[in-house]
Amino acid sequence: MQTTAIVFEQPERIGLQALAIAEPGDGDVVVRAEWSGISAGTEKLLFEGRMPAFPGMGYPLVPGYETVGRVVSAGKNAPSDIEGRLVFVPGARGYSDAAALFGASAEQLVAPADRVIPIAEDLERTGTLLSLAATAYHALTLPGMTVPDLVVGHGIVGRLIARLIIAMGHSAPTVWEINPARTDGARGYAVTTSEACEGRRFSSVIDASGDPDILDKAIAVLERGGEVTLAGFYSETMSFRFTPAFMREARFRIAAEFRPDDVHAVLALLADGRLSLDGLITHSASPAQAEAAYRTAFGDPACLKMILDWRELQ
Numbered sequence: 001m002q003t004t005a006i007v008f009e010q011p012e013r014i015g016l017q018a019l020a021i022a023e024p025g026d027g028d029v030v031v032r033a034e035w036s037g038i039s040a041g042t043e044k045l046l047f048e049g050r051m052p053a054f055p056g057m058g059y060p061l062v063p064g065y066e067t068v069g070r071v072v073s074a075g076k077n078a079p080s081d082i083e084g085r086l087v088f089v090p091g092a093r094g095y096s097d098a099a100a101l102f103g104a105s106a107e108q109l110v111a112p113a114d115r116v117i118p119i120a121e122d123l124e125r126t127g128t129l130l131s132l133a134a135t136a137y138h139a140l141t142l143p144g145m146t147v148p149d150l151v152v153g154h155g156i157v158g159r160l161i162a163r164l165i166i167a168m169g170h171s172a173p174t175v176w177e178i179n180p181a182r183t184d185g186a187r188g189y190a191v192t193t194s195e196a197c198e199g200r201r202f203s204s205v206i207d208a209s210g211d212p213d214i215l216d217k218a219i220a221v222l223e224r225g226g227e228v229t230l231a232g233f234y235s236e237t238m239s240f241r242f243t244p245a246f247m248r249e250a251r252f253r254i255a256a257e258f259r260p261d262d263v264h265a266v267l268a269l270l271a272d273g274r275l276s277l278d279g280l281i282t283h284s285a286s287p288a289q290a291e292a293a294y295r296t297a298f299g300d301p302a303c304l305k306m307i308l309d310w311r312e313l314q
Contacts, residue, residue: 005106011049022094037066037128064105068127078113134262139255153209215240227251
């Protein structure tokens with residue numbers, strides 16, 4: 001089998017290549033991609049060569065864990081009703097000439113049937129946002145967590161966190177953003193700056209900015225016994241001044257990757273009409289324009305989310 005895939009040939013070099021993929025097994029499905037998202041977090045680190053050691057790392061590699069496509073064939077052990085379904089694919093495998101980290105940015109994918117998740121037809125391209133929405137949901141539902149009353153960063157993850165807090169029935173958080181290009185688009189919450197909140201204290205701060213220096217800034221506005229949750233991916237060593245943290249008896253949490261249950265929880269909120277993904281995809285491109293699309297996704301602050309439209313190759 002052959003597929004056309006996005007390949008990070010080496011740091012700072014992207015290509016669209018034909019790759020051989022393994023024959024699907026009895027428990028696999030073959031998916032024809034329709035849309036895939038570009039991650040401005042982990043994929044940027046891979047593109048720049050700054051990703052810390054990670055299982056499956058190595059160049060060349062096929063990135064991607066935000067793909068929506070249609071199942072065109074299924075193995076005998078796959079669910080009988082999955083053929084023809086629109087599915088969310090959080091990763092794929094089986095490329096003979098490239099590593100798969102995470103492997104879903106390709107025209108045709110082979111993935112375990114139990115890993116793909118059927119989604120409603122009307123989600124269409126917004127289904128590519130399920131990875132980020134599930135990541136935000138996971139960060140908000142860590143055991144014993146205090147619901148955040150401050151979200152730092154109004155990029156796409158910060159917006160999803162704020163929307164989810166409200167969708168889950170909690171009071172609207174305050175959101176901080178320093179980039180004027182990202183202050184619009186709030187839905188039911190206020191976007192402001194740290195300077196405008198001088199003197200305020202917060203019980204739970206969640207960072208969606210990816211700022212490696214965030215800890216001291218967050219600790220400075222904590223109530224006594226407050227907590228800071230890191231919901232980004234940080235490639236640099238992080239540190240904080242001990243004395244302010246000591247005075248506030250600060251607590252820290254780190255949110256890891258989402259789980260399938262998080263995706264299903266987000267789908268339930270969408271189906272109930274409590275959560276909307278509208279207005280979050282700002283850019284779209286053909287895979288043939290991959291290099292320009294990735295550079296826009298990584299470098300343009302007005303780009304909340306760039307997706308690739310694989311239908312343009314079909």
